[in-house]
Amino acid sequence: MAGQPLTIADNIARIRQQLQQAASDAQRDPANITLVAVSKTKPVAMIKQAIACGQLDFGENYVQEGIEKVQQLSTEDNLCWHFIGPIQSNKTKDIAQHFQWVHSIDRFKIARRLSEQRPATLPPLQVLIQVNIDDETSKAGVNPDQVIALAAQITALPQINLRGLMAIPAAKDAGDVAPSFERMHGLFLQLQAQYKEVDTLSMGMSNDLSEAIAAGATMIRVGSAIFGARD
Numbered sequence: 001m002a003g004q005p006l007t008i009a010d011n012i013a014r015i016r017q018q019l020q021q022a023a024s025d026a027q028r029d030p031a032n033i034t035l036v037a038v039s040k041t042k043p044v045a046m047i048k049q050a051i052a053c054g055q056l057d058f059g060e061n062y063v064q065e066g067i068e069k070v071q072q073l074s075t076e077d078n079l080c081w082h083f084i085g086p087i088q089s090n091k092t093k094d095i096a097q098h099f100q101w102v103h104s105i106d107r108f109k110i111a112r113r114l115s116e117q118r119p120a121t122l123p124p125l126q127v128l129i130q131v132n133i134d135d136e137t138s139k140a141g142v143n144p145d146q147v148i149a150l151a152a153q154i155t156a157l158p159q160i161n162l163r164g165l166m167a168i169p170a171a172k173d174a175g176d177v178a179p180s181f182e183r184m185h186g187l188f189l190q191l192q193a194q195y196k197e198v199d200t201l202s203m204g205m206s207n208d209l210s211e212a213i214a215a216g217a218t219m220i221r222v223g224s225a226i227f228g229a230r231d
């Protein structure tokens, strides 16, 4: 096809429009849905283009890469960094020092270390429990029936705030992920009934963000639809 390739600004505008449309279809306020731009493997120059469009929330999967970007962009105002990848316990200190949010808590030991290692000079770390909603052996996350028990342990920790749940449903055609998103929403409501500060349901990526919003997502994590395919 002729014409200029799509820019990051074009992509962000399109995703915002898609977010607005999905919110409107679901009779939800789009202001209650945060777009996290997943910049893993992508260079700082691309992140700067997104910042120029007013994008403030960014997601990273790899600790070392993420910290380098946080540091290189430390003069930018109001950025919010989300750690969304698997967490090894020897990396918790780096995460606790450099990120504002962690979406991928899947065991108490990790939560306890993050709380202990969160610098007292910073606000508490905002965290989500990752749920293995389709019971995949290949995927991180707790089983749905373990969420409430883990939440009880996490909410007792001083330096982290439990804000909700995150999931990555099994890869399927977009329509088929709806039941997984609906089950996540059910778990989220159950958790929210117990803990007033729970307000975040992180689900939906480039290919299924509209379905996630229809099911109640309050945070979507979009990578390739903004920054292009990854190698």
Ligand SMILES: *Cc1c(COP(=O)(O)O)cnc(C)c1O
Pocket: 038, 040, 061, 084, 085, 168, 205, 206, 207, 221, 222, 223, 224, 225
């Ligand atoms: C890579 C990644 C994303 C973004 O995926 P896209 O399909 O590129 O939008 C979202 N969430 C997590 C946890 C990821 O690892």
